[in-house]
Amino acid sequence: MGLTGALALLAALLVLAALWWRSERERRRLRDRLVSASRELQNLQTSFARFAPEEIVERVIATGVETHGERKEVTALFADIVGYTALAESVEPTVLVRILNGYFERMSRAVTDHRGHVSTFVGDGVLALFGAFEPNPWQANDAVHSALAMRREVADYSRELGARGLPRLAIGVGLHRGSGVAGLVGSRDLMQYAFVGRTVNVASRVQDLTRVHGVDILLTGAVRETLDPRFRLRPLPPAELRGVARPVPLFAVEGHPDG
């Protein structure tokens, strides 16, 4: 091979090397983008998993939002602050937000420590569901233990608030058990994993009745049916509730030997 041939070969090799380097750089760039997208997806998945069962999360990611639901039996717990309107008007907004955040933190802990999940915060209200993510034959016990934990948490928190010269809190909690449909509901812009059915409405109305009866925790006969008999309950007159054909048996929760 003469000098010309050698130079031509060298030039060809240089061109090939340049092409290879360019392709390698592009490949690395695409790979980095894929890795970054994967990480974002994973973070999203982890965050979303706090609001919906893992199976739902994976299905949404793999195939998009599903529109069918599943029929489930759950125990719904509704809690809110007694005298919230007066509280909101008596403190500065930033102080109110701090009080509420401390309250929600404690309420959430009382729910998750007892195998429930917080479905939503509405104003000062907390809706928690037991048995919505995973089947739970002991959901009634868990829900009532959670309500008792909320009672303890609010008492502790109120002592703290009182020591700082802030208003103390009191809560009302209503519990009901029943069936309904769980799934992703909402519009294209805002969706949530929710439980739809009369059960949540009844729990909310029972929670309203805590003011009427002067108690902090009320449950219905449906919850009592599967409840550990060691819970100390006080029967109250059955209540006529809107949308429910027959009067609903009610019980005030006084305590449990284990706290």
Add this chain to the structure above:
Amino acid sequence: MAGLSGIEWGECVVPPRRDPELEDWAARELGTRLDLVPYLAHTPWQVRALVSHAFERGLFVHLHQELAELVWLAVSQDNSCRYCYDTHRALLRLTGIPEARMRRLEEQGFTADLDLPTRRACDFGRRLSRCNPPPDAEDVAGLREAGLSDGAVREIAWVASYAVAGNRISTLPALPPEPHEDMPERWTVRLLAPLVARRVRGRFRRGRPETQAAESLEGPYAFVVRLFEGLPTARVTREGIDDALASPILPARTKWLVCAVVARALGCARSESEAKRLLAAEGLAGEEVEGILRHLASPKLDRVETLAVPFARETVWYQTAQIQRKARELAKQISPAEFMELAGMAGVANRLCRLGALADALSWA
């Protein structure tokens, strides 16, 4: 460091128990000395199960080692079991899987960068582990479409269920991660990587189908053992259950109560019915058992059962930090041997009842 080293992992709640003879035997059988053996040594049956269930000992007729290990990893990642995940990850790296590939697999949750059969096998394993609901006929059809035989599907179910048990046995006491989990990164290992990989891969033996007399598979939870009839995994599963039952640390009644609670939580009627049958043989039947299962409490329970029954329920679905907190509280109230026996039995119960739920869902047995 890679793997699950970022997962919050508590201090081990039991002290190691030195048994040089048992440790030496396990080291000979496994070809390496594992630091978890002294912790399992409180319950020698768990050391024996660790050896008999080792993947390289001719267990699998249909699966190759990499697929089995990846199913194990997918389930362990899902259960956030730092011990199981990091140990098997190190092993896979020693077989020659590059770190870059390992990280890609992890970042994508074992859903990509895998061939179709392996991807579907990992999905199947995860679904069995979550059991909410268990895998169904569509999942099995997906595995068959990917080219996996019926025997391979059953062996995948076996691996996933064994991971379910192993994750609990490691997570509940918070077993200390093996010091050699970073072995693949040592410069000596990297220098000799091809030789190390050859040696590690060379220890894996394929199993052979076995002729098993029907009565050899009989006993507690026989309907689960028979899922693997004709495969070495049937024999190993039968022996493991019987060895656990024979351990004198906790009575049989306590063990079947753990199974009954787990079965009730998972909603597996057949597994629950089997546990009740076994409890009846121990003198606990009918309304007494129903009363215990209804509220996870009863004046008829002894000191350990009063703690074990509600704790068993916690082991079905859990967050690592939360279950380890509860385990720590439990460990303060019972002996290390009782704790490890209970942890082992919780692992066994979760394994058997998930397989039971699978068998029901697929009408396999």
